[in-house]
Amino acid sequence: MSEKTPKTMGQQFGRRSWAEPWKIKMVEPIHMISREQREQAMVEAGFNTFLLRSDDVYIDLLTDSGTSAMSDRQWAGMMLGDEAYAGSRNFYHLVEAIQTYYGYKHIVPTHQGRGAEHLISQAVIKKGQYVPGNMYFTTTRLHQELAGGTFVDVIVDAAHDPTSLRKFKGNIDLDKLGALIERVGADQIAYVSLAGTVNMAGGQPVSMENARQLRELCDKHGILIYLDATRMVENCFFIQEREEGYAHVPIAAILKEFCGYTDGAWMSAKKDNLVNIGGWLAVNQEEVFDAARNMVVIYEGLHTYGGMAGRDMEALAIGITESVDDDHVRTRVNQVRYLGGLLTSWNVPIVQPVGGHAVFLDAKRMYPHLTQDQFPAQTLAAELYIDSGVRSMERGNVSAGRDPNTGNNRYPALELTRLTIPRRVYTQAHMDVVAESVKTVYDNRANASGLKMVYEPKYLRFFQARFERL
Ligand code: PLI
Secondary structure: OOOOOOOOHHHHOOOOOOOOOOOOOOOOOOOOOOHHHHHHHHHHOOOOHHHOOHHHOOEEOOOOOOOOOOOHHHHHHHOOOOOOOOOOHHHHHHHHHHHHHOOOOEEEEEOOHHHHHHHHHHHHOOOOOEEEEOOOOHHHHHHHHHOOOEEEEOEOHHHHOOOOOOOOOOOEOHHHHHHHHHHHOHHHEOOEEEEOOEHHHOOEOOOHHHHHHHHHHHHHHOOOEEEEOOOHHHHHHHHHHHOOOOOOOOHHHHHHHHHOOOOEEEEEOOOOOOOOOOEEEEEOOHHHHHHHHHHHHHHOOOOOOOOOOHHHHHHHHHHHHHHOOHHHHHHHHHHHHHHHHHHHHOOOOEOOOOOOOEEEEEHHHHOOOOOHHHOHHHHHHHHHHHHHOEEOEEEOHHHHOEOOOOOOEOOOOOOEEEEEOOOOOOOHHHHHHHHHHHHHHHHOHHHOOOEEEEEOOOOOHHHOOEEEEO
């Protein structure tokens, strides 16, 4: 093969190619508006990709949340919705699916992940308590703070280093956790907030060994562990691939074992679980269940629908079953790695190793001439959209927000722009188009001038903040 012959995906990874375990039955047209229109749209959106109209977007990599394509079986399930106010049969299907694959006892349905975060935070955290976790997530930490808790980052140091090639950069540093327990006392720890994979670190996984050791440490001190299971299936793929003894264990069995080390989980079903809306909370403790089930009727809906229609719960129950299929997870993560592989081969700085749901561009290394106050990751997302209509999002200074006690900006070590891949939606050709646009923006990096924030909402500012070009 000559050097000019393009390599197939399989050749790049040193084996025969694999392909997605599905074929496309229905398509949704997309189109690219002109560069002039994109410039105009970006100005009108205040240089915030969340404020763009999706009609103005060509390839939408804003998020993998609620953007998956459902299967024919899920759509068939939508027709089987039992829309009774109470006791819908679809709720019982959902409970059965969660119990089967995640293994928890009690289930409370919610409209999406943050609804479940609200319930668990209010049910468990006492004012003044600490919530240690493996890196913050925006909505998770906010709900913990609103319940009177203080989040403490106890992730391994490597997670904050985009160049570190460690296999499990999502792991909890048990020494950091041990030191916190010693300093504040086990009674002052509401629970350990464990996420797999870790979104803000680049979709990095937690090892089974780490979960096992965490359980031991927490048992010694009587501390509960709650899991953010949003992308736990993808985490299990990395365990299967990288951790000794798991190469031949199915994803479904890895998931069940991992969840078994925790006391419950909250879930944004809009990611792993392959639906466009939905969430759940699952716990083993009766008293936490009672509290959450009572609160859900105030904030979400009755405890047998929690904000979802019956048909949504049916699609979700089917989505859970499909989500643990080994071929599905492998092709999903490998599509993300295909994009990451192209960018790496062109020397574009990205978070390594490539994680489960997205390729994270390292805006700090891309724009070394911009300070964090000039919002390099926000700038990069805007430049990428203007170049090609590809929508990405900021995961840096803007997302980190302000410390609620001091009001000061938090400056995270990572200043990233996320290219998030929806599940079962885009093809390899779309990935090529995205990679080529990122390369163009990278080649023009010296011309980027940064942004200033001109409107800042109080909570979760990244969703609605507005910027102007410097
Ligand atoms: O968007 P929700 O409310 O369904 O879920 C909140 C949520 C909780 N945990 C984690 C790890 C998330 O990634 C998450 C939502 N993530 C979004 C919207 C994202 O774009 O990453």
